[in-house]
Amino acid sequence: MKAVPITTGKLADRLECRIEGDAELLINGIATIEEAEKDHLTFLANPRYRKHLPNCRAGAIIIDEKEETPASVTRIISTKPYTDFQSALGIIYQSPEPEIAKGISQRAQVHESAVIGKDVCIGDNVVINADTQIGDGCIISHGAFIGTSVRIGKNCEIGFNAVIRRDTIIGNRVVIGDGTVISSDGFGYVPDASGYHKIPQIGSVVIEDDVEIGANCCIDRATVGCTRIGRGSKLDNLIQIAHGVQIGEDTVIAAQTGISGSTRIGSKVIIAGQAGFVGHIEIGDNMVVGAQSGITKSHDIKGLISGYPARPHSESVRRDANINRIPKILERLKELERKSKKE
Numbered sequence: 301m302k303a304v305p306i307t308t309g310k311l312a313d314r315l316e317c318r319i320e321g322d323a324e325l326l327i328n329g330i331a332t333i334e335e336a337e338k339d340h341l342t343f344l345a346n347p348r349y350r351k352h353l354p355n356c357r358a359g360a361i362i363i364d365e366k367e368e369t370p371a372s373v374t375r376i377i378s379t380k381p382y383t384d385f386q387s388a389l390g391i392i393y394q395s396p397e398p399e400i401a402k403g404i405s406q407r408a409q410v411h412e413s414a415v416i417g418k419d420v421c422i423g424d425n426v427v428i429n430a431d432t433q434i435g436d437g438c439i440i441s442h443g444a445f446i447g448t449s450v451r452i453g454k455n456c457e458i459g460f461n462a463v464i465r466r467d468t469i470i471g472n473r474v475v476i477g478d479g480t481v482i483s484s485d486g487f488g489y490v491p492d493a494s495g496y497h498k499i500p501q502i503g504s505v506v507i508e509d510d511v512e513i514g515a516n517c518c519i520d521r522a523t524v525g526c527t528r529i530g531r532g533s534k535l536d537n538l539i540q541i542a543h544g545v546q547i548g549e550d551t552v553i554a555a556q557t558g559i560s561g562s563t564r565i566g567s568k569v570i571i572a573g574q575a576g577f578v579g580h581i582e583i584g585d586n587m588v589v590g591a592q593s594g595i596t597k598s599h600d601i602k603g604l605i606s607g608y609p610a611r612p613h614s615e616s617v618r619r620d621a622n623i624n625r626i627p628k629i630l631e632r633l634k635e636l637e638r639k640s641k642k643e
Contacts, residue, residue, distance in 0.1 A: 303328055306392060307327070311388060317376045319374065321375055322374045329392070330392055333353070337358070338357060339359055341360045342358040342362075344362075353367065356373055359373070360374040360375070361373050361375060362384050362385050363375055364377070364379070398439070399441070400441055402421050403422070405422055405423050408422045408424065410422065410428045413431050415434070417434055419436055423444070424442045426446070427444075427446065428440070429466075430449075432446055432448065432449060433451050437454055438454070438456045439457045441458060442461075447463075447464060447465040447466040450465075450468045453472035454472045456474045456475070457474075459480065459515065463481045463482065465484060471511070472509045472510070476507075478516070480519075481517075482513075484518060485520065487520065487542060488561075499523060501521050501543060505521050507519075507528075508531040510532045511535075513529070514539070514555070515537045518539075525544065526544075527543055528546050537555050539558070539559075540558040540559065542560050542561040545565070546563075548566045548568070551571070552571065560577055564583070566585035568585055568586050569589070571588075573592070574591055575589050575591065576595065581595065584601070587600070587602065587605065589610065590616075594610055596609040607620070
């Protein structure tokens with residue numbers, strides 16, 4: 301993306317921050333605290349990067365006033381460095397040119413019964429099936445497939461080669477990443493002596509307003525009823541949401557997480573990467589699930605769970621510490637056995 305040069309003084313004014321140093325210094329870009337040069341802006345929000353401050357070569361830094369920096373670095377003093385850094389990104393970098401031209405590509409296939417809103421962008425090789433509605437201001441990227449009787453609200457962005465199958469309902473301002481598949485059949489089979497027999501998946505998927513879903517995720521339709529992603533929730537790449545899962549509002553899920561069927565996840569939950577959930581359990585509001593946790597039962601502790609099987613983090617840490625002691629304990633037992641034989 302193209303940077304728009306700005307002086308540190310003007311940037312500080314727009315961020316409503318105090319400046320210490322050269323207010324006329326011209327900033328031409330943003331870089332990490334390790335890689336920034338004299339015409340770059342950087343920031344410090346995470347204490348683990350504090351060790352890089354003595355060698356910081358940036359021209360300016362967004363930082364809490366309590367932190368110490370080299371005298372050569374202009375300081376933009378902030379009480380919320382990470383939030384102000386995000387604002388600085390929007391100020392310094394121009395929005396990229398749209399990758400999809402406005403209007404409907406001549407290479408797209410749009411069924412005559414589909415209802416398309418105003419100011420939409422529909423790219424090459426897009427397929428939109430019958431009885432589907434696309435709201436105003438939507439962007440449907442090249443190669444996407446929109447199935448029959450889908451409802452997409454206003455100002456949504458559907459990524460390249462994304463698939464949204466029949467009867468899906470999508471709210472406003474939803475982002476669906478490249479290659480993601482919404483409303484494929486849930487994984488349901490009935491076994492008998494002759495093998496496995498597929499259960500018809502007649503439900504749907506509902507994605508509420510302001511949800512963002514990363515690339516190459518799979519969100520399955522429910523057997524009956526719906527699979528639901530609550531308003532404002534954010535999903536990373538490579539996530540599997542099985543049939544009938546219910547996810548609350550403003551929940552954040554990191555990559556490679558898998559959630560089995562009919563599980564309910566509360567609102568404002570944070571789920572770290574590679575967590576795995578069995579089916580038919582409930583996770584309460586405001587919980588945090590640690591990376592690579594295996595969640596085998598319901599939890600509602602208003603805190604962090606971790607490990608396998610997942611349990612309150614303090615218990616998990618104690619258990620792991622005791623496991624690490626086992627080799628020494630075994631060695632002591634062997635020594636006691638040797639002594640007892642001598643006696």
